[in-house]
Each structure stands twice: as C-alpha cells, then as structure tokens.
Amino acid sequence: VSAERASELRVIPVTGLPEFELGMTVGEEIAARAAVEDGDVVVVSQKVVSKAEGRVVSLADSVPGADARRLAAELGKDPALVELILAESAVVVRAVGGVLITETHHGFVCANAGVDSSNLPEEATVALLPEDPDGSARRIRAEISAVAGARVGIVVSDSFGRAWRLGQAEVAIGCAGIAPLDDWRGRTDADGRPLGATLIAVADEAAAAADLVRDKASGVPAAIVRGLGRFVTEEDGPGAAALRRPRDEDLFR
Amino acid sequence: VSAERASELRVIPVTGLPEFELGMTVGEEIAARAAVEDGDVVVVSQKVVSKAEGRVVSLADSVPGADARRLAAELGKDPALVELILAESAVVVRAVGGVLITETHHGFVCANAGVDSSNLPEEATVALLPEDPDGSARRIRAEISAVAGARVGIVVSDSFGRAWRLGQAEVAIGCAGIAPLDDWRGRTDADGRPLGATLIAVADEAAAAADLVRDKASGVPAAIVRGLGRFVTEEDGPGAAALRRPRDEDLFR
Numbered sequence: 001v002s003a004e005r006a007s008e009l010r011v012i013p014v015t016g017l018p019e020f021e022l023g024m025t026v027g028e029e030i031a032a033r034a035a036v037e038d039g040d041v042v043v044v045s046q047k048v049v050s051k052a053e054g055r056v057v058s059l060a061d062s063v064p065g066a067d068a069r070r071l072a073a074e075l076g077k078d079p080a081l082v083e084l085i086l087a088e089s090a091v092v093v094r095a096v097g098g099v100l101i102t103e104t105h106h107g108f109v110c111a112n113a114g115v116d117s118s119n120l121p122e123e124a125t126v127a128l129l130p131e132d133p134d135g136s137a138r139r140i141r142a143e144i145s146a147v148a149g150a151r152v153g154i155v156v157s158d159s160f161g162r163a164w165r166l167g168q169a170e171v172a173i174g175c176a177g178i179a180p181l182d183d184w185r186g187r188t189d190a191d192g193r194p195l196g197a198t199l200i201a202v203a204d205e206a207a208a209a210a211d212l213v214r215d216k217a218s219g220v221p222a223a224i225v226r227g228l229g230r231f232v233t234e235e236d237g238p239g240a241a242a243l244r245r246p247r248d249e250d251l252f253r
Numbered sequence: 254v255s256a257e258r259a260s261e262l263r264v265i266p267v268t269g270l271p272e273f274e275l276g277m278t279v280g281e282e283i284a285a286r287a288a289v290e291d292g293d294v295v296v297v298s299q300k301v302v303s304k305a306e307g308r309v310v311s312l313a314d315s316v317p318g319a320d321a322r323r324l325a326a327e328l329g330k331d332p333a334l335v336e337l338i339l340a341e342s343a344v345v346v347r348a349v350g351g352v353l354i355t356e357t358h359h360g361f362v363c364a365n366a367g368v369d370s371s372n373l374p375e376e377a378t379v380a381l382l383p384e385d386p387d388g389s390a391r392r393i394r395a396e397i398s399a400v401a402g403a404r405v406g407i408v409v410s411d412s413f414g415r416a417w418r419l420g421q422a423e424v425a426i427g428c429a430g431i432a433p434l435d436d437w438r439g440r441t442d443a444d445g446r447p448l449g450a451t452l453i454a455v456a457d458e459a460a461a462a463a464d465l466v467r468d469k470a471s472g473v474p475a476a477i478v479r480g481l482g483r484f485v486t487e488e489d490g491p492g493a494a495a496l497r498r499p500r501d502e503d504l505f506r
Contacts, residue, residue, distance in 0.1 A: 007266070007466065008263060008264065008265050008266065008466065009263070009264035009462070009465050009466050010261060010262070010263055010264075011261065011262035011263075011264070011462070011480075012261050013260070013261070094504045094505070096504060097502075097504070099504065101504070108417070109416070109417035118451065159451070159453070162415065162416075162454075162498075163362070163415075163416045163417075163498070163503070163504070163505045164361070164362035164416075164497070164498050164503060164505070165424065165454065165457065165496050165497065165498055166434065166452065166454070166495070166496055166497065166498050167433075167434045167452045167453055167454030167455075167457070167496065168451070168452060168453060168454060169422075169453075169454045169457050169458055169461070170458065171418065180420075181419065181420045198371065198412070198421070199419065199420045199421060200412070200420055200421060200422075200464065201415075201418065201419070201420030201421060201422045202420075202465070204418065204420070204422050204461070205422055205423065205461040205462065205464050205465050206465065208422070208457070208458040208461035208462060209262070209264070209458065209461060209462035209465060211453065211458050212262050212455070212458050212459065212462060212478075212480070212481060213260065213261065213262050213480070225465075227264075227465070227466070228465060242419070243418050243419050243420060244417070244418065244419065245415075245416070245417050245418055245419050249350075250416070250417060251347045251349060251350070251352065251354070251416070252347070252416045252417070252505040
C-alpha cells in the first residue's frame with residue numbers, strides 16, 4: 001500500500017439488483033448492473049450475501065434450550081430468536097437491559113450476534129451472518145473478476161452499534177482484495193514527526209462511505225467506492241479477520 | 254430529514270490549505286479554496302480546528318500532579334502528557350497496558366482524551382480537542398456561509414479507536430447544520446416490515462468517508478462530501494453531542 005496524492009472519491013450505488021435468494025450469484029448480479037473498473041471497492045450488504053448463501057432461517061424452526069429461555073425471559077426477547085443468537089455466538093459479552101451483545105464464532109463483538117430481522121421477504125424469518133464473510137468476499141471478488149475482468153476489492157458490510165456512541169455505523173465483516181488497515185505507524189507526518197499509533201481501518205471507512213448512498217427502504221444493497229485503488233491488492237489478503245481485536249487485547253469485557 | 258432515491262456521493266479533498274495557527278479563520282480558508290455548494294457537508298479535521306483555536310500546548314508547560322505521575326509510571330507514559338490528558342478528562346475509563354481511555358469533559362470516550370502529538374509544527378507540543386467542538390462547527394458554518402453564501406453542514410472529525418476492532422475510524426466530535434443521526438425506527442423496509450433498531454450515525458459515516466481522501470502525510474485536513482443534502486438542515490441542530498451514549502446507558506465501564 002503506497003501513499004498517493006489526495007484525489008476525489010466517488011460512491012456509486014448499484015441499482016436494479018434483484019431480491020436475492022439461495023443460490024444466486026451476488027458478484028454476477030452486481031457485475032451485470034454496474035460498470036465495475038479496476039481499483040474499485042465494491043461494498044455489499046451482509047443481508048444479500050446471507051440470503052444468497054441460504055443463511056435465512058425461520059424462527060418457528062428454532063427450538064429454544066434452557067439457556068435461551070432463561071436469557072430471553074431476562075431480556076424480554078423471543079426465546080426462539082435468543083436460541084439462534086446463542087448458536088451464532090462463542091461468548092455472551094453483555095446481557096442487560098434488553099440488550100444482548102455477544103462475540104460471534106467469527107470473533108466479531110456485536111448486538112444479537114448479527115442476527116437481523118429487517119429487509120426479509122417472509123415474516124418470522126431472520127438472517128444470520130455469513131458463516132465465513134471473508135470467504136464470501138473472496139467468492140464475490142472472483143465472480144466479478146470472471147464477468148467484468150476487473151481487479152476490485154470487496155467489502156461485505158454490516159451495521160454495528162458502538163460502545164460509547166449512539167447509532168450504528170457500517171463496518172466490514174468480510175473483505176477480499178483490499179488492505180483492511182492502512183498502517184502509518186513508523187511513518188512521519190508532513191513535518192517529519194512520527195505519526196503515533198495511526199492505523200486506519202480503511203475497510204470499515206469504505207463500508208461507512210457506501211452506507212451513505214444506501215436508503216434502508218429502497219433496497220440498494222451494494223455500492224462502488226471508486227478512488228481507493230491504492231488499497232486494492234493483487235492477493236485476496238487477510239480479510240476482515242484482521243480488523244478483529246484479539247480477545248486478550250480487549251479491555252472491555 | 255426525508256428519504257430520497259439513492260444517488261451518487263462525491264468526496265472532494267480541499268487542497269492548498271495553509272498551516273493553521275491561532276486566530277486563523279478555518280471556514281474562510283476553506284471557502285477561499287473550494288467551490289462549496291448548498292447541501293455540501295464539509296468535514297474538517299479536529300487538528301486544524303484545535304490549532305486555529307489555540308488548543309496547542311507545550312509539554313514543558315505541563316506540571317504533573319501526583320495522580321498524573323502515578324498513572325504515568327503505571328502506563329509508561331510521559332507524566333506531563335498524562336497531566337494534560339487528566340485535565341481534559343471527566344473520568345478515567347481504563348488505564349491498563351499502556352493504554353489510557355477516558356471520558357472527556359465533552360462526554361466522548363476515547364484514548365488519551367483526544368490529546369494528540371502528530372502533525373504539529375513544533376516538537377514537544379500537543380493538540381487538545383476543541384473546548385466546544387459543536388461550537389467550532391457552528392462558527393465554521395457561519396464563516397463559510399458568509400464567504401460562499403452556501404448552506405452547508407459541518408463535521409469536525411477525529412479518529413477514535415474502537416473497543417473490539419483494530420485500527421481507528423474517523424468520527425464526528427462536532428457538527429452543525431447536519432442531522433447527526435438518521436432515525437429509521439418505526440419506519441418500514443421495502444417489504445413493509447418494521448426496521449428494528451436502525452439509527453444510522455450519518456455524521457460519523459460522513460467523517461469516515463472524508464478520511465478516505467486524506468493522506469496523513471500530505472496535510473489535507475478538510476474534504477467536501479457532496480450528495481448528503483437530505484441531511485443538511487436550516488438550523489445548526491443538536492451537534493455531535495447527540496452521538497454520545499449517555500453514561501447511564503453505557504454497558505462497558
């Protein structure tokens with residue numbers, strides 16, 4: 001990743017995408033509707049990736065165990081939903097005041113293990129996060145490359161709450177072909193002074209930028225961020241796994 | 254704030270800005286160099302705002318008290334720096350492993366109370382956050398309005414670490430003329446299903462988008478985000494104060 005003069009960034013919504021269902025090929029659908037170029041970063045909402053991967057489940061098929069029933073009663077949540085959340089979780093981080101924050105099996109700390117009930121076609125279904133969001137990103141990258149011949153970066157994004165700030169912001173839960181972090185540690189600023197602990201979460205910021213062209217009601221689940229070519233890599237790279245803070249460095253459990 | 258069809262977003266770096274010093278007028282300098290339009294959101298790095306407001310202090314002028322000396326020894330930090338951090342803080346949230354996370358007097362939870370030593374012209378000086386970042390944003394907004402006649406939103410941004418993710422992402426510490434949160438709670442998705450707890454931190458996402466055109470070494474401290482006119486308001490509005498999670502809703506102290 002090399003430094004480059006500041007230049008303009010464009011965020012272009014990908015419109016006209018179909019409702020995604022199990023077995024649909026997300027990268028092909030995007031490449032068919034957007035003029036993707038080398039160096040683009042394509043940000044795809046987790047929800048459509050989950051749908052295409054069949055990660056949509058019916059609450060009626062979830063049989064809550066004792067832990068889920070107890071926690072659901074404490075939190076005032078649906079026991080079947082809590083069962084699904086626990087099945088997606090490695091550790092419960094906080095369960096208080098109606099809020100359930102867990103660490104997912106991938107290692108992401110977020111509300112409800114990312115299990116989400118909005119923007120789904122059938123009632124009483126919920127979407128789970130992709131089983132391997134970095135793998136999803138790699139596959140979408142290969143699909144776009146096959147159709148469009150372009151070398152792009154892919155970010156699979158989801159909206160996470162934040163410990164000390166209100167509202168959600170979109171972050172990268174998976175990525176491929178993009179350097180997730182821009183590491184300025186050891187480099188110097190314009191005056192030759194060392195830049196302290198400056199490690200920029202580029203993939204998260206790209207996810208956030210893409211969210212700004214999305215309208216939650218209009219169903220625009222993908223956007224192209226153009227102008228980040230300096231972060232697009234030949235290799236698929238470390239993925240969003242590199243953005244997880246290791247558990248032993250977590251000061252807030 | 255009304256919904257609007259998805260349309261493209263542009264992030265345009267403001268280049269050619271001078272080195273900022275006490276008394277300089279940030280909004281005028283930006284308006285003199287950028288063709289600002291109605292509906293633009295202008296994102297300005299905290300650092301230049303702090304410099305223009307004289308919030309740059311010399312470590313040599315900081316006399317560490319007993320608390321600062323003790324904490325500095327524990328953390329392996331400069332006692333003079335820790336004294337400045339404590340003076341900016343209402344509460345120490347975590348002090349462990351060389352990391353000092355506090356709640357600032359404004360109510361922001363961040364590392365080192367936002368006290369930062371990079372990108373400053375003189376050695377052994379540090380920049381404190383603006384005393385009233387929402388006030389700074391309101392003033393910059395009025396300055397740009399006076400010069401350019403445009404109704405814009407202003408975000409004063411800083412890079413914050415995150416509890417469970419590596420790297421920093423830019424967030425809004427001050428804003429004016431922009432709805433900081435886009436509240437979809439109670440609204441429905443494309444299929445008429447209620448959108449759960451969807452409250453989008455628009456001002457933070459705008460700050461993150463702006464960061465992507467910034468090069469930490471090249472000194473581009475401001476960017477225009479064009480395409481967010483639906484969030485730009487007549488009034489200055491609640492500011493980034495609305496993005497702080499109230500202390501009694503904080504699950505992670």
